[in-house]
Amino acid sequence: MIHLDEYADRLEPLLKGWRRQFHREPETGWTEYRTTWRIYEELSRLSFTLYIGDDCLVNEARMGVPAEAELRKAEEKARAAGVPETLLKQISRGRTGVVATMDTGKPGPETAMRFDIDALPVNEASVPGHLPEDQGFRSAEEGRMHACAHDGHTAIGLAVAHFLHDHQHQLRGTFVLLFQPAEEGSRGAKAMVEKGWLDHADYFLGGHIGIEDLPVGTISAGSDQFLATSKFDLAFTGTAAHAGKRPEEGKNALLAAAACVQNLHSIAPHSGGATRLNVGTLKAGSGRNIIPEQAYLTGETRGETEELNRYVLEETKRISEAAAAMYGVTADFSVCGTGTVAACDQELKQLITKAASRTDQVTQVLDSVSLGASEDVTHMINRVQKKGGLASYMIFGTPLPAGHHHPSFDFDEAVLKIGFLAFASAVTEISLTEEE
Structure with a gap:
């Protein structure tokens, strides 16, 4: 018998400890060197084959990799934090992330699970009542914060790894x-x-803390x-x-950018359905008495x-070219990230719902929650x-x-155990269903 609730209760202190450590050390996309190291170190104690660097991902398929100077700065910080030189060399130049595989030795399905590990360029709130501030694990990196629960997702992933290690003979x-x-x-x-990590998966499970305010x-x-x-620069x-x-x-790049932003946010809605556009940053100019030569903006x-x-x-590209022509400047447009649409399989949702009955701590299972956002x-x-998988x-x-991506974002840490139980119960159900 696999006693999920008892196991989860024993893991809870570790779950909170991992989450708080990752929260204190947030790293944005492709600079997660310390995060990768800590994940690798924890998994190396367990029965997994580990892959990092070139063995983990396809370099050419990465999008929005930071400039070389930013990568070097993050690597130096990682080196100072104690990341071993041999490991740092393998993941340098933004080749972060870890893949861990385990074969139980018994015939059965392949189940893949994904846990995101990066933080956001948000300056965390330092006000009373904000748990990370009150409990002493607020971000130690100014301008960086886990404001979307990926610290919790990573902790849940490590808990799942321990569960698989400890129960491999029963799965x-x-x-x-x-x-x-x-x-x-x-x-x-x-x-x-x-x-190719998903090419042979019979089942795939992902998950997110929050999204909607639920018990x-x-x-x-x-x-x-x-x-x-589409994310663009x-x-x-x-x-x-x-x-x-x-x-x-002079040819004023700042005015071109300003005109572009105003008109981007005036793109006509489409009769075919909902659309969104956001310009998140705009940087331009070098001095009050200088016609601005450069302007940079990022959006989605x-x-x-x-x-x-x-x-x-396409409207965004057209408007950017028109704004450039209006002010006699050039526009360099590039896409640096993409997400697409997807649908979850009803058969697997039913299995997850059935699996949740294995734990007393999951008290309600909804069929679906609308994300209303994007996820790669x-x-x-x-x-x-x-x-052919589910x-x-x-x-x-x-x-x-507070909402996701807000400086005061946080969550009830009791959800860490619930997230773990959702994965662990589903894995158990999959294994036993296949055995039958």
């Missing part, structure tokens, strides 16, 4: 754990997909309303000039279908389904004192 088949970098910006999943103990067996998305290049002496000689498009997202993206896990879901993306309920 069947093969397990693949994907600790994925660079989910934010939809930049990392394709690099693991293209390595702890509530899970959703699946998700819907994944929005297709846009650089305008003009000509600098003295703003007083020779203003006519979304749509409830690929066609709708493509409509917004869709690349994994679609690859598994294309190869896939689903679960939601783990928790009260949310």
Whole structure:
């Protein structure tokens, strides 16, 4: 017998400890060197074959990799934190993430599970009542924060790994754990997909803490309303000039960018369904008396279908070219991340619902929760389904004192145990179903 609740209760202190450690050391996409190291160190004690660096992902399939200077700075920080030189060399230049595989030695299905590990460029709140501040595990990195629960997802992944290790003799088949970098910006999943990790999966499980404000103990067996998305960078290049002496000689990149932003947010809605656009950053100029030569902005498009997202993206390109022409500057447009639409398999959702009866701590199972956002896990879901497997993306309920990506984002740490139980019960159910 596998006593899930007893096992989860014993794991709970570890779950909280892992989560808090990752929360203190947030690293954004493709710079998760310390995070990769800590995951690798924990998994190396267990019965897994581990893959990192070039063995983990396809370099050419990575999107939105930071500039060399940012990567070097993150590597130096990792070196100072104690990351061994041999490991750092393998994951250098942004080749972060870990894949762990286990073969139980007994015939059975291959089950893949994904856990995202990156943080966001958000400066965490330092106000009373914010748990990480009150309990002393607020982000130690200014301008970096786990504001989307990936610290919790990573902790859940490590707990699942311990469960598989401790119960491998009672389970069947093969397990693949994907600790994925660079989910934010939809930049990392394709690099693991293209390595082939999902090509033989009979089952795929993913999950997310929060999304909706729900009681702890509530899970959703699946998700819907994944929005297709494109993340873009846009650089305008003009000509600098003295703003007083020779203003006519300048070509103002800042004005081109400003005109572009205003018009991007005026793109007409589409009769075919919901669309989104957001410009998240705009940086331009070098001094008050200088015609700005450079302007940079970053943004994203979304749509409830690929066609709708493509409509917004093409309009974005057209407007950026028009704004550049208006001010006599050039525009360099590039896509640096993509997510697509996906649907969870009803058969697997039913299995997850049945599996939840193995634990008394999961008190309610919803069929589906609408994501209403984008997730590059869709690349994994679609690859598994294309190869004939079943896939689903679960939601783990928790009260949310502030929304995702907010400086005061946090969650009830009791949800960590519920997230673990959702994965562990599903894995157990899959194994026993196949055995029957």
